[in-house]
Amino acid sequence: MSEILPIIVAKYNYWLYIILMMIGLYAMISKNNLIKKLVGMNIFQTSIILFYVSIGYKTNATIPIIENAHGDSHSPHELIIHAADYINPLPHVLMLTAIVVSVATFGVALALAVKIYQRYQTLEEDEIRMRLTEE
Amino acid sequence: MINTNYPAILVLSPLLAALMCSIFSWCAKKLCYPTAIISLGISLYASIEVLMQVMDTGTIQYRMAGWAPPMGIEYRIDLLNAIVLLLVISIALINLVASYQSVNQEIGKKSNTFYAIYLLFVTGLVGITATGDLFNLYVLLEITSLTSYAQIAMGDKDRGPLASLNYVFIGVIGASFYLLGVGYIYIMTGSLNMVDVASLLPSLHGSSAVLVAFIFCMLGIWIKMALFPLHVWLPNAYTYAPTVVSRILAPLMTKVMVYVMIRLMITVFGFEYLFEKLNLAEAVVWLATIAILAGAIMAMAQKDLKKMLTYIIVCEIGYMVGGAWLGNELGMTGAILHIVNDALMTFALFLALGNIVYKLKSVHFDNLKGLFGKMPWTMAGFVLGAFSIIGIPPTCGFFSKWYLILGAFEKGAYHFAGALIISSLLCAVLFFRIFEIGFFNNEHDEHNTITMSEAPVSMLIPLGLVSLSLIITGLYSSSIVNKIILPFLQ
Numbered sequence: 139m140s141e142i143l144p145i146i147v148a149k150y151n152y153w154l155y156i157i158l159m160m161i162g163l164y165a166m167i168s169k170n171n172l173i174k175k176l177v178g179m180n181i182f183q184t185s186i187i188l189f190y191v192s193i194g195y196k197t198n199a200t201i202p203i204i205e206n207a208h209g210d211s212h213s214p215h216e217l218i219i220h221a222a223d224y225i226n227p228l229p230h231v232l233m234l235t236a237i238v239v240s241v242a243t244f245g246v247a248l249a250l251a252v253k254i255y256q257r258y259q260t261l262e263e264d265e266i267r268m269r270l271t272e273e
Numbered sequence: 274m275i276n277t278n279y280p281a282i283l284v285l286s287p288l289l290a291a292l293m294c295s296i297f298s299w300c301a302k303k304l305c306y307p308t309a310i311i312s313l314g315i316s317l318y319a320s321i322e323v324l325m326q327v328m329d330t331g332t333i334q335y336r337m338a339g340w341a342p343p344m345g346i347e348y349r350i351d352l353l354n355a356i357v358l359l360l361v362i363s364i365a366l367i368n369l370v371a372s373y374q375s376v377n378q379e380i381g382k383k384s385n386t387f388y389a390i391y392l393l394f395v396t397g398l399v400g401i402t403a404t405g406d407l408f409n410l411y412v413l414l415e416i417t418s419l420t421s422y423a424q425i426a427m428g429d430k431d432r433g434p435l436a437s438l439n440y441v442f443i444g445v446i447g448a449s450f451y452l453l454g455v456g457y458i459y460i461m462t463g464s465l466n467m468v469d470v471a472s473l474l475p476s477l478h479g480s481s482a483v484l485v486a487f488i489f490c491m492l493g494i495w496i497k498m499a500l501f502p503l504h505v506w507l508p509n510a511y512t513y514a515p516t517v518v519s520r521i522l523a524p525l526m527t528k529v530m531v532y533v534m535i536r537l538m539i540t541v542f543g544f545e546y547l548f549e550k551l552n553l554a555e556a557v558v559w560l561a562t563i564a565i566l567a568g569a570i571m572a573m574a575q576k577d578l579k580k581m582l583t584y585i586i587v588c589e590i591g592y593m594v595g596g597a598w599l600g601n602e603l604g605m606t607g608a609i610l611h612i613v614n615d616a617l618m619t620f621a622l623f624l625a626l627g628n629i630v631y632k633l634k635s636v637h638f639d640n641l642k643g644l645f646g647k648m649p650w651t652m653a654g655f656v657l658g659a660f661s662i663i664g665i666p667p668t669c670g671f672f673s674k675w676y677l678i679l680g681a682f683e684k685g686a687y688h689f690a691g692a693l694i695i696s697s698l699l700c701a702v703l704f705f706r707i708f709e710i711g712f713f714n715n716e717h718d719e720h721n722t723i724t725m726s727e728a729p730v731s732m733l734i735p736l737g738l739v740s741l742s743l744i745i746t747g748l749y750s751s752s753i754v755n756k757i758i759l760p761f762l763q
């Protein structure tokens with residue numbers, strides 16, 4: 139136990155995303171209501187977004203906007219840029235796209251749920267399946 | 274100027290036309306269909322030019338907006354992409370021409386907005402094939418998936434939305450796994466450009482993070498391509514989609530995913546890593562063997578022609594995955610050749626199926642009696658497609674299967690070769706059962722003569738072209754292999 143604990147604490151962001159991902163998967167697999175499944179799907183996608191956001195982070199670093207880069211300062215050694223001082227913006231930018239994708243997917247899925255509700259008057263999966271076998 | 278920009282035109286032409294179509298669907302409805310046709314025509318021309326350029330001068334590296342890789346997004350077109358691009362765009366264009374009446378019949382007044390979604394779907398497929406960037410591939414994959422969810426839901430009123438929603442759940446899991454794999458690759462290499470990643474990976478071969486990245490990417494792609502235990506979404510989604518949609522989804526969606534798998538295997542991770550460092554190849558070939566047999570056996574149990582064909586797709590996926598994972602040149606040649614051949618023969622079968630649906634509405638086996646009398650031309654195309662799936666020379670299906678079996682023997686994977694032969698026999702049984710129903714089951718033949726009611730000519734000509742192309746690709750398959758596939762693999 140004493141050996142596992144440091145691993146969990148040091149890499150807690152990975153553990154967090156795995157836990158969230160499993161919650162999402164569990165909801166998608168085991169829930170009967172289609173909207174609950176959709177919520178699970180959203181948690182699942184969000185966990186991956188959080189994973190990406192966390193990998194761009196560095197301790198004691200700031201946002202990647204370079205101060206004094208436009209000639210405000212005249213001493214040249216202030217212009218030296220250390221990569222360790224700035225967090226990596228690329229994963230965050232990628233996730234902007236992924237957020238758009240997940241919102242669009244959620245929208246399409248909700249529209250489909252509305253269509254299913256109009257047809258069967260229910261969103262419970264077992265009831266829909268019963269209706270299908272009756273017909 | 275324009276010569277160097279063909280890779281961008283390929284993608285931009287359908288993308289801009291999709292935008293125009295959605296505007297036209299409010300103000301000038303009549304312009305939607307011509308816009309779609311013209312944009313795909315431009316794309317087709319560009320793809321032919323690109324193929325010529327690649328064959329003359331080698332790989333094209335196109336920098337989007339002039340940003341140099343690995344920072345910018347690069348479109349990288351070599352011989353493998355170029356042939357798949359030509360395949361995707363020509364099938365999309367022919368399908369649009371062939372399905373005009375069928376769209377009007379099944380989708381009706383929504384058909385104008387449908388064309389916009391269709392063009393976006395083609396944009397996604399073309400982009401997936403052309404791109405050389407791992408994250409860009411994910412975005413285009415999601416464009417393709419989102420549009421296919423919407424298109425499937427336009428089909429059968431009772432089951433279409435439900436089948437589509439199930440596809441959404443599984444598709445999201447697949448795409449997310451792929452995204453997660455890309456994340457691990459990014460952590461390890463700091464790059465997303467495929468060629469750049471490939472140059473950085475060899476020093477990291479022992480790393481378990483790279484292994485996890487590889488497994489996540491493969492799982493994601495396998496879910497999207499419906500490899501056997503992950504196939505559950507496919508039959509319902511394709512069966513309840515409108516004819517025009519299943520005509521393009523069935524030949525292209527799964528085949529483009531196979532292309533992505535081969536691209537990841539060859540360009541990103543490399544053969545050395547896959548077959549010398551990992552001991553997965555044998556397990557995957559076994560998986561493919563099971564997929565082939567399971568697909569063929571499940572197809573036997575179906576009583577609906579469309580559903581039967583969707584299970585045959587599951588079976589064909591096994592051919593290509595197994596061939597690619599044999600790990601020798603013959604197997605990979607067979608797999609790449611089968612991408613082309615399988616797309617063409619599935620397309621021919623679904624074109625014929627669409628014609629039957631257009632006339633009969635239902636393709637349950639009971640409704641197919643005496644079909645050869647009613648629709649002789651359609652059935653002629655269907656027979657050619659069926660022969661190709663079974664693998665009767667000189668149709669093209671025979672040649673790729675031949676390479677796959679040779680590859681299996683060279684590797685000593687006799688179970689895979691056995692599965693290929695058994696599935697050919699099972700497919701023969703499947704199709705001859707259809708032929709028997711279509712030909713002979715005419716109890717009332719003496720009383721009422723069957724009147725010929727063939728599909729419109731505009732639907733028959735594309736079917737004729739595609740089914741003839743099956744024989745032509747078959748006859749020229751040695752030159753495809755020698756001029757395109759073998760130079761690519763070396």
